[in-house]
Amino acid sequence: MELTFVLLLFVTTVSGCGLPSYQPNTGRVVNGEEARPYSWPWQVSLESFFPTCGGTLIAPDWVLTAAHCIIFHTYRVVLAEHDMNKEEGPEQSIMVDKMFIHPKWNDNCVSCGYDIALLKLQKSAVTNDKVQPACLPQHGATLAHNYPCYVTGWGRLYSGGPRATTLQQALLPVVEHSVCSKNDWWGSSAKTTMVCAGGESKSACHGDSGGPLNCKGRDGRWYVEGVTSFVDGRGCNTPRRPTVFTHVASFIPWISETMARN
Known part of the structure; x- marks a missing residue:
């Protein structure tokens, strides 16, 4: 039963992931530029008393982030965020229920690796044209130089x-x-x-x-x-x-x- 659940979870995550309704502007940018609103619909703002870090929605109720970002006891994630200074309407603010930091993470040694954490949300995000999960790569996949x-x-x-x-x-x-x-x-x-x-x-x-x-x-x-x-x-x-x-x-x-x- 557990194996079936894992496979179903993986299939569900993959089938509806990584396809933004609003295509990102991928022209070559020298330094950086403002993103097209909602073109990265898995981007999350991780906030405690104030915005602290980013994160990635990888399933309706799961967010991927860095272990070194987890320094407070209480967090929320904000999805469909674009302008931090404006309430634009489509934002979803969801409290984090549980935090899982990789067991080998050492907060005194960022360069030792394992800087990864998972956040289980109190409720699932509502996926729509502005909120969608990103796809996860295959285990062990590598990226070519200059990709x-x-x-x-x-x-x-x-x-x-x-x-x-x-x-x-x-x-x-x-x-x-x-x-x-x-x-x-x-x-x-x-x-x-x-x-x-x-x-x-x-x-x-x-x-x-x-x-x-x-x-x-x-x-x-x-x-x-x-x-x-x-x-x-x-x-x-x-x-x-x-x-x-x-x-x-x-x-x-x-x-x-x-x-x-x-």
């Missing part, structure tokens, strides 16, 4: 700069592990359970943590291939220090097990 992906979030527009009020997106080509782990790049801080993307003028920044690295598959669906984890301490746009994401495909067994048991 075009997009980071999305409301983080700082640049190091030390203001946080964005509207959802931003930036094109971040993947930097393969053999390059990212070179000594004059991230070195041993880049693990095989991570994905590097961007660098130079393009990166995630503080406040984007936990949000998705969105990559379009050959099937035309969008997959959450990464969870925004860390940038260089010297600044978000440091050369040879691309943004580092948790590699979601490395954690599919843990994600599936956690969702099935809870």
